[in-house]
Amino acid sequence: MTTPRVGERTGRIGDSTARPDGTPKVTGAFAFSSDLYLTGMLWGVTVRAPHPRAEIHGVDVGPALAVRGVAAALTAEDVPGRAVYGLDVPDQPVLARDTVRYQGEPVALVAADHPETARRAAAEVAVDYTVLEPLTDPRRALDDGSPQLHPGGNLVRHVPIRRGDPQPTAEVVVTGEYTVGMQDQAFLGPESGLAVPAADGGVDLYIATQWLHVDRDQVAAALGLAPELVRLHLSGVGGAFGAREDLSMQIHACLLALRTGRPVKMVYSREESFFGHVHRHPAILRYEHGATREGRLVYVKAEILLDGGAYASTSQAVAGNAATHAAGPYEVPNAHVDVYALYTNNPPCGAMRGFGAVQACFGYESQMDRLAAACGLDPAEIRIRNAMREGSAAITGQVLDFPAPVAELVRRVRDRPLPPQRSTDLRAMPGGVGGTTHGEDVVRGVGYGVSIKNVCFSEGFDDFATARVRLEVTGGEPVATVFTAACEVGQGLVTVQEQVVRTELGVDRVMIAPADTSVGGAGSSSASRQTYMTTGAVRAACAKVRDRLAGRDPASLGDEVIDATVEWRHRPTSPLDPVTGQGFAHVQYAFAAHRAVVDVDLGLGLVKVVELATAQDVGKAVNPLAVAGQIHGGSAQGLGLALMEEIQVRDGEIVNPSFTDYLIPTVLDMPPMSLDVLELADPNAPYGVRGVGEPPTISSTPAIVAAVRAATGRNLNRVPVRPEHITAEGLSVEAGR
Amino acid sequence: MRVELTVNGEPQVADDVWEGESLLYVLRERLGLPGAKNACEQGECGSCTVYLDGTVVCACLVAAGQAEGAEVVTVEGLADGDALDPVQRAFLDAGAVQCGFCTPGLVVAVHDLLARTPDPAEADVREALAGNLCRCTGYEHILAAVRLAAERGGEGRS
Ligand code: FES
Ligand code: FES
Numbered sequence: 001m002t003t004p005r006v007g008e009r010t011g012r013i014g015d016s017t018a019r020p021d022g023t024p025k026v027t028g029a030f031a032f033s034s035d036l037y038l039t040g041m042l043w044g045v046t047v048r049a050p051h052p053r054a055e056i057h058g059v060d061v062g063p064a065l066a067v068r069g070v071a072a073a074l075t076a077e078d079v080p081g082r083a084v085y086g087l088d089v090p091d092q093p094v095l096a097r098d099t100v101r102y103q104g105e106p107v108a109l110v111a112a113d114h115p116e117t118a119r120r121a122a123a124e125v126a127v128d129y130t131v132l133e134p135l136t137d138p139r140r141a142l143d144d145g146s147p148q149l150h151p152g153g154n155l156v157r158h159v160p161i162r163r164g165d166p167q168p169t170a171e172v173v174v175t176g177e178y179t180v181g182m183q184d185q186a187f188l189g190p191e192s193g194l195a196v197p198a199a200d201g202g203v204d205l206y207i208a209t210q211w212l213h214v215d216r217d218q219v220a221a222a223l224g225l226a227p228e229l230v231r232l233h234l235s236g237v238g239g240a241f242g243a244r245e246d247l248s249m250q251i252h253a254c255l256l257a258l259r260t261g262r263p264v265k266m267v268y269s270r271e272e273s274f275f276g277h278v279h280r281h282p283a284i285l286r287y288e289h290g291a292t293r294e295g296r297l298v299y300v301k302a303e304i305l306l307d308g309g310a311y312a313s314t315s316q317a318v319a320g321n322a323a324t325h326a327a328g329p330y331e332v333p334n335a336h337v338d339v340y341a342l343y344t345n346n347p348p349c350g351a352m353r354g355f356g357a358v359q360a361c362f363g364y365e366s367q368m369d370r371l372a373a374a375c376g377l378d379p380a381e382i383r384i385r386n387a388m389r390e391g392s393a394a395i396t397g398q399v400l401d402f403p404a405p406v407a408e409l410v411r412r413v414r415d416r417p418l419p420p421q422r423s424t425d426l427r428a429m430p431g432g433v434g435g436t437t438h439g440e441d442v443v444r445g446v447g448y449g450v451s452i453k454n455v456c457f458s459e460g461f462d463d464f465a466t467a468r469v470r471l472e473v474t475g476g477e478p479v480a481t482v483f484t485a486a487c488e489v490g491q492g493l494v495t496v497q498e499q500v501v502r503t504e505l506g507v508d509r510v511m512i513a514p515a516d517t518s519v520g521g522a523g524s525s526s527a528s529r530q531t532y533m534t535t536g537a538v539r540a541a542c543a544k545v546r547d548r549l550a551g552r553d554p555a556s557l558g559d560e561v562i563d564a565t566v567e568w569r570h571r572p573t574s575p576l577d578p579v580t581g582q583g584f585a586h587v588q589y590a591f592a593a594h595r596a597v598v599d600v601d602l603g604l605g606l607v608k609v610v611e612l613a614t615a616q617d618v619g620k621a622v623n624p625l626a627v628a629g630q631i632h633g634g635s636a637q638g639l640g641l642a643l644m645e646e647i648q649v650r651d652g653e654i655v656n657p658s659f660t661d662y663l664i665p666t667v668l669d670m671p672p673m674s675l676d677v678l679e680l681a682d683p684n685a686p687y688g689v690r691g692v693g694e695p696p697t698i699s700s701t702p703a704i705v706a707a708v709r710a711a712t713g714r715n716l717n718r719v720p721v722r723p724e725h726i727t728a729e730g731l732s733v734e735a736g737r
Numbered sequence: 738m739r740v741e742l743t744v745n746g747e748p749q750v751a752d753d754v755w756e757g758e759s760l761l762y763v764l765r766e767r768l769g770l771p772g773a774k775n776a777c778e779q780g781e782c783g784s785c786t787v788y789l790d791g792t793v794v795c796a797c798l799v800a801a802g803q804a805e806g807a808e809v810v811t812v813e814g815l816a817d818g819d820a821l822d823p824v825q826r827a828f829l830d831a832g833a834v835q836c837g838f839c840t841p842g843l844v845v846a847v848h849d850l851l852a853r854t855p856d857p858a859e860a861d862v863r864e865a866l867a868g869n870l871c872r873c874t875g876y877e878h879i880l881a882a883v884r885l886a887a888e889r890g891g892e893g894r895s
Binding site for chain 2: 187241
């Protein structure tokens with residue numbers, strides 16, 4: 001498949017079926033969480049700490065309450081239930097009580113009848129702080145003299161991997177130290193939702209999230225309510241990319257609604273959004289690769305520090321991923337890996353598309369290029385020589401019992417014709433519409449990146465999804481309705497659910513009920529898992545419905561309603577051995593390869609990505625058009641990390657919390673993207689599917705940086721690459737390392 | 738203050754408007770037209786793109802008072818009843834919609850582009866849409882949608 005198949009529309013698996021939410025999205029009728037409205041509702045805002053580390057001696061909300069139009073102002077004293085929350089470790093205060101651990105930490109809440117009134121009143125809340133020296137260097141986190149930010153110390157998790165010979169030697173050895181900056185998910189739809197108090201003492205929360213049930217459980221605990229009294233309803237989600245896996249305003253809006261007895265809406269501004277969700281972990285990676293003269297890997301040694309920031313979020317799992325993916329999609333008999341996730345007073349970091357595999361990939365792919373140079377091999381060739389295949393063992397000892405066409409993916413991108421040398425349109429030059437060059441000082445380079453990514457939850461997590469399918473005759477026609485708590489975040493999950501039902505039941509009319517917590521959990525729309533999991537669950541529920549149909553035509557059901565619910569699990573995984581890091585940790589791996597072609601203006605250090613070619617194995621393209629969209633969008637986020645996207649943190653403070661200063665790729669930054677989509681079915685997965693969303697985000701970054709290195713001869717050991725790393729000063733920056 | 742304006746052909750009145758409110762706030766929170774989105778409130782993302790007296794603007798940068806007496810057209814005003822505008826149709830057919838948060842602004846921006854330049858070159862399309870951020874699609878299918886709408890010609894385009 002090179003271009004999405006249009007042609008015949010069956011609405012079944014393998015068809016580029018149109019999205020059921022497409023029409024409301026193009027007409028403006030689709031209700032995102034920031035669009036919700038109820039008569040009499042209040043607006044909630046958050047008071048946030050301006051310091052990355054401080055003690056709190058008192059919070060006075062009196063002046064805020066005195067503002068006309070203010071209905072409530074709350075502090076930590078007003079949290080009736082569990083005072084802390086967190087995905088894996090409940091270490092994050094709902095509202096800070098005595099300690100502030102990052103700039104922007106919520107301290108108090110205000111609700112008023114107009115958002116501006118609420119904002120002004122929030123500015124009146126008086127907090128008595130003693131400012132403390134923040135711990136901002138993750139390399140210092142474990143030093144004796146460093147402050148302990150949490151009772152258990154500053155180590156969130158250490159993941160070792162020990163495989164093969166502990167003292168390996170090799171003919172060719174290359175080393176490198178690499179740095180990955182802090183990337184933001186920068187979804188367009190800000191954190192928002194509407195909490196509505198209910199007559200039974202509970203609350204209904206309409207929310208944009210990735211995981212309804214885990215939100216529900218954390219909200220209920222903080223409110224001190226039974227989970228059944230906290231009902232979550234998925235509202236329109238304006239993108240997620242990991243940033244909605246942790247709570248933002250969920251508990252806060254519910255606290256205000258229950259206190260005031262009125263509906264409360266909260267919507268973060270863009271600036272607040274930069275403080276209101278976790279980011280991608282910045283990383284420092286030290287690598288040593290050993291190989292034979294022919295370029296066959298003998299060993300990989302790696303030490304990776306992940307700056308987790310102030311709270312744990314998903315740092316434990318991110319560290320597990322960075323470790324298990326540390327050597328990339330390559331066969332290597334000996335490995336010695338240590339990954340450390342650490343607490344600091346920097347912004348909290350957690351899930352973002354690629355989840356630990358992004359950081360590792362920039363390290364191991366940079367190393368593969370160094371190794372190719374040291375062995376006198378072409379960068380594509382060294383990757384093909386070492387490529388994993390079905391039957392290969394990962395550095396965890398896990399044997400790949402599914403297709404792993406890594407070499408083929410590299411060949412596909414390598415063998416594509418290269419784009420024409422130079423466009424005559426000056427807008428296609430580095431600097432683009434700025435017109436900074438007419439082609440003088442512009443050099444071209446080509447680079448490769450290959451990714452590996454686990455799909456679904458790993459390391460023994462009990463990972464399941466629930467689906468309920470109801471079949472009945474309505475208006476003389478059979479209609480199937482699907483109920484799940486699975487979150488449509490833009491990826492097209494609602495379409496996929498329809499496609500499964502049409503395929504399994506042969507019923508054309510399929511309705512997708514709004515996702516909420518009235519059915520069992522679906523797990524998160526993350527880890528490239530939701531199509532895999534919910535497809536599995538919906539298909540299994542359809543099979544149950546089919547059993548009860550017992551061969552009858554669905555149209556002949558009359559008044560009978562068939563209703564079946566299934567809780568579906570993928571095959572179990574196991575934890576990593578705590579000493580050796582060995583174990584069957586992952587359900588499935590997905591792979592992608594990129595080839596990037598760039599033009600670089602050596603004088604100004606500006607980069608124009610001319611073309612980005614991707615080859616990816618998706619197992620089965622359930623919806624080819626949506627698959628292509630995932631690969632394009634993922635590749636764009638990887639381009640952003642390579643060249644422009646970084647939350648800049650100085651002394652624990654974010655200096656660029658806006659779209660003016662935090663740049664994401666525009667349409668001018670994106671090159672044409674050609675795709676080669678392979679469909680080698682995974683025998684363990686429903687329909688053979690393989691997660692799609694993450695691999696393209698992972699490998700486009702190193703491919704682009706490799707192309708810039710090839711064009712410029714610079715080392716470029718950090719992302720994002722800045723113009724000053726490329727221009728003449730770049731040489732002295734590198735010499736000083 | 739009171740602001741009177743025409744939105745999608747209908748006369749509208751907004752009362753109790755605070756001086757600092759933007760046209761975007763008035764549309765979304767006072768007139769019940771949340772189609773135009775707020776993703777930055779700084780003129781950086783284009784999610785709030787609407788027509789103001791025939792010219793596309795970022796509604797977040799227009800003070801409500803500046804829209805007094807103006808003709809505003811939002812994404813909600815492009816379709817003719819159930820008949821989608823060709824630009825909207827093309828966004829659906831080309832797979833240009835994922836989360837859809839950028840979509841209303843982009844639909845209006847493309848509508849304007851094709852009204853002015855019915856058959857734009859790709860470089861012109863990129864330049865024209867550079868102020869509209871999309872985080873989901875990498876823009877490839879959005880460009881395909883513009884091509885598709887242009888190929889299908891101007892029939893029905895207002
Ligand atoms: S909300 Fe107006 S440009 Fe972003
Ligand atoms: S479709 Fe999500 S931002 Fe464009």
